[in-house]
Amino acid sequence: MSAWVQRFAHGADGPAIAIKDCIDIAGLPTCGGCGALADAPPAERDADTVAALRQAGWHIAGKTTMHELAYGMSGVNAWAGTPLNPQDPLLIPGGSSSGSAAAVGSGEVDAALGSDTGGSIRLPAACCGVIGMKPTFGRVSRRGAWPRESSLDCVGPFARMMPVLVHVMAAIARDFDGGAAVAPMHGARIGLVATASDDAVQAALTAALQASGWSALPRELPGMQEAFDAAIAVINKETWNAFGDLASDSRLGQDVARRLVAASATTHGALAHAEAVRARFIAEVDQALDGVDALLLPTLPSLPPTLADVAAGHPVVALSALVRPFNLSGHPALSYPIPVPAAPGRAGSRVKAGLQLVGRRGDDERLCALALHLEQALRGPDQ
Structure with missing residues (x-):
């Protein structure tokens, strides 16, 4: 099905950008993918990010x-429509920003x-x-985004290439340093966080890290599960x-x-x-970042499940682990798609895995620079 609620044929001559239906566009209702908000009045003004x-x-x-209501991880929506996953139409597109992705x-x-409130x-x-x-929590204005009050939610960009994503960030974050976001990161030091992820995801991560040429130092985040549970409590409330x-x-929707x-x-x-867990986990992540440019771990612990699996009751909340x-901690984080290599007894996958970089709060530019370096390393010198 289409990723769109409404498309515009006219506008500025610049590059085209789509807006998730929980962000106000003047003159259009903001329905949050929800039939219960279908009769919402048109927004009176653009959200700050749209205006920028x-x-x-x-x-x-x-x-x-x-x-629906940005309150789910599968992206399945019976009322507004479930967008087709461009990698494989049998797989979930992921939520809640399914249409944008x-x-x-x-x-x-x-x-x-x-x-992004919970991934x-x-x-x-x-x-x-x-x-x-x-982005770092609070770095990009949420004025004109739903829900109106949140201690977790961040407005941020999707793109296929890093220079485009940097271009978006430079528009929506007024103090964003575009030069720092493309600085060379050949000699970066990365904190490698161990996770209980699937073999295919781990193999993809290892191959991408090797291609990057970065030095990796082991890092531990023992509070991840407690932070996950605490973030669930906060988003629920x-x-x-x-x-x-x-x-x-x-x-x-019933779910x-x-x-x-x-x-x-x-x-x-x-x-x-x-809130007590939040304070402890912020300190834990800050400590793990000491002496490295960013932390590196998978975005998802496994490749995405199928739509049929989800329809049959396969739980998806663990995908956000x-x-x-x-x-909860407010640190900036970026997911970059990486190829899954073949291995003995396992074929490669045309569906890419996600590599996640996590940086210091306020250091969004360095994450972009690291991802740009990774993009160039994975493409190779002849591309």
Whole structure:
């Protein structure tokens, strides 16, 4: 199905960018991929990011579909439509920014904006074989994005090539240093985080790291699981605060309605514990970054499941195990698609894995420079 909610034929002559349907475009309703918001009034003004893109000469190509209320990881949406995964139409596109990732991956636009509250940019980027970046929390304005209040959510870009992603970041983050974002990173030192990921994903990561020429130092993040659980508690409470009044609306998808009702039971004690975990995990990530340019780990612990698996009840929340903790900590993180090599007893895969880089808070430019170096290393000197 199409990744689009609405497309525009006219606009600026610059490169084309799509906007996720939880980000305001003046004159259009912001429906969040949700039938319960189908009668929302048109937005009175552009979100700050949309206004900045227009000012920078981008052509706003339209709005993209998404997982309902940005409250799911599969990207499956019976009301707004489930976009086809451009890598393999049998696989989930990933959520919640499914349409933005699919539109970029299929080549329909040069770039797209999504939002990332629990991996919702990086996860679909990895599923659809494109680049996706969650900036440092607070680095990019959320004015005009839904939910209006969040301590986790970030607006960020998708692209197929790093120079394009840098171009978007330079437009939407006013203090973004474009020169630093393309600085040479040949001699970078990387903190390699061990994870319990599938063999194919680990092989892809190892091959990409070897191609990069970077030196790798082992790093540990023992608080990842606790941070994952804490981030779940925070997103549940904040999503209930934003959309709890829709829980009884018959137009709301049953899966999201059930999750909203369950989220209403999040206690003040659970939130207090989550905030304590947040403080500890921020310190843990900061310590792991000491002496290295960034941390490196998979985006997803496995290649994406099929739509049929999800329809049969295959759980998907664990797909966010390696991305969601960095929403809690607020560190910038970027997913880059990497090839899966063949191995004895295992063929290579035409579906790419995701390599995730995590940087110091406020050091988004260095992540971009590292990803640009990786892009050039993987393409080789003759490409």
